Amino acid sequence: MNGVTVAANSDASLEEGDTEHHLSPLPVGIEPLPNQVAGHFYTKSEKSHCKNYLLKENNTGYVLKAIGDKRGWRELHLYEDIWSPQCAQTHLLQLRSFVPVFRGLVELDDTKFLAMDDLCAGYQKPSVMDIKVGAITYDPEADKDKIEKEISKYPWAKTLGFRILGIRLYKKATDEYIVKDSYFGKTLTPETVTDGLLFYLNFDEKDCEQRSQLLKQLIARLHSIEEWFLRSNVGHLKFISSSLLFVYSLHDNHVKSDVKMIDFAHVFPNHCEPKSNTGDYLSQKSEASEAKAMDTNYLFGLQKIIEYLLKISEKAI
Ligand SMILES: Nc1ncnc2c1ncn2[C@@H]1O[C@H](COP(=O)(O)OP(=O)(O)OP(=O)(O)O)[C@@H](O)[C@H]1O
Numbered sequence: 001m002n003g004v005t006v007a008a009n010s011d012a013s014l015e016e017g018d019t020e021h022h023l024s025p026l027p028v029g030i031e032p033l034p035n036q037v038a039g040h041f042y043t044k045s046e047k048s049h050c051k052n053y054l055l056k057e058n059n060t061g062y063v064l065k066a067i068g069d070k071r072g073w074r075e076l077h078l079y080e081d082i083w084s085p086q087c088a089q090t091h092l093l094q095l096r097s098f099v100p101v102f103r104g105l106v107e108l109d110d111t112k113f114l115a116m117d118d119l120c121a122g123y124q125k126p127s128v129m130d131i132k133v134g135a136i137t138y139d140p141e142a143d144k145d146k147i148e149k150e151i152s153k154y155p156w157a158k159t160l161g162f163r164i165l166g167i168r169l170y171k172k173a174t175d176e177y178i179v180k181d182s183y184f185g186k187t188l189t190p191e192t193v194t195d196g197l198l199f200y201l202n203f204d205e206k207d208c209e210q211r212s213q214l215l216k217q218l219i220a221r222l223h224s225i226e227e228w229f230l231r232s233n234v235g236h237l238k239f240i241s242s243s244l245l246f247v248y249s250l251h252d253n254h255v256k257s258d259v260k261m262i263d264f265a266h267v268f269p270n271h272c273e274p275k276s277n278t279g280d281y282l283s284q285k286s287e288a289s290e291a292k293a294m295d296t297n298y299l300f301g302l303q304k305i306i307e308y309l310l311k312i313s314e315k316a317i
Pocket residue numbers: 033035036037038039040041052053054063065071072100116117118119120128130166243245262263264265
């Protein structure tokens with residue numbers, strides 16, 4: 001595979017660590033990731049911020065995520081640990097069912113990509129939603145400016161514990177997709193975020209019975225992830241700025257859905273503390289107790305999502 005060239009440039013408006021890229025046309029068999037709802041999009045635009053952009057390799061069906069910088073390598077190393085044939089750590093072995101299958105390191109010209117299974121594979125006209133989980137979205141390496149910047153991105157995160165980053169909804173009635181980008185999620189507050197979730201669940205369409213079933217499936221899936229955090233991940237990993245990717249399709253009385261964890265660019269060992277004293281990690285305690293700590297920041301957000309979905313479910317049934 002060849003044909004992707006990435007040339008770095010500088011631009012003061014870019015995010016920390018981001019670089020401007022100029023991309024030549026993609027090689028045959030490689031396309032921008034269809035159904036992508038958030039994150040860094042592949043674009044030929046000269047002003048693109050794409051460092052960790054995503055592609056799809058058609059013959060394998062794999063999703064390719066460019067490893068732009070150390071965040072990308074951090075994510076790759078976690079995938080390698082989880083999927084290593086030698087892996088003997090129970091928490092990582094159990095984590096396999098909640099993350100995409102890792103397919104190795106792929107190189108297109110000079111650019112390296114993390115290859116993984118496409119979570120939308122096997123779905124006809126999938127509806128997709130990306131939710132960033134956690135009240136705190138800055139990692140232990142963040143300096144004061146980065147912390148302030150992260151907090152200002154979505155101040156509601158502190159009380160809400162999550163943010164909708166993007167939605168791609170398939171409307172059967174009109175056979176079209178409706179897309180909501182990150183600006184939509186930023187406008188939602190703890191009072192109105194239910195509207196955002198309802199938009200994704202699309203109870204407006206006639207098949208309400210199926211949608212109630214869908215809701216049950218999604219909640220059950222979130223409960224299994226919660227169980228992993230409560231029982232298996234104690235003292236292991238801290239997932240910062242990580243997402244839950246929701247996928248579903250409803251066809252011929254059949255409800256197919258899944259929720260998986262993605263985006264591990266900011267996953268750290270659970271004993272890490274923020275550099276600056278301004279950080280108020282929910283689990284920040286003595287070193288000894290923190291070593292056994294749960295990822296309370298992630299759990300807080302995850303349980304909030306479950307809480308909102310349960311409320312919707314009570315009304316819908
Ligand atoms: N395995 C996958 N299958 C299907 N879609 C995926 C998969 N991984 C990512 N995506 C899509 O790509 C989007 C962005 O992915 P991701 O969050 O990993 O990248 P990012 O936010 O750009 O990266 P980073 O936070 O590392 O800069 C997701 O919202 C989702 O729509």
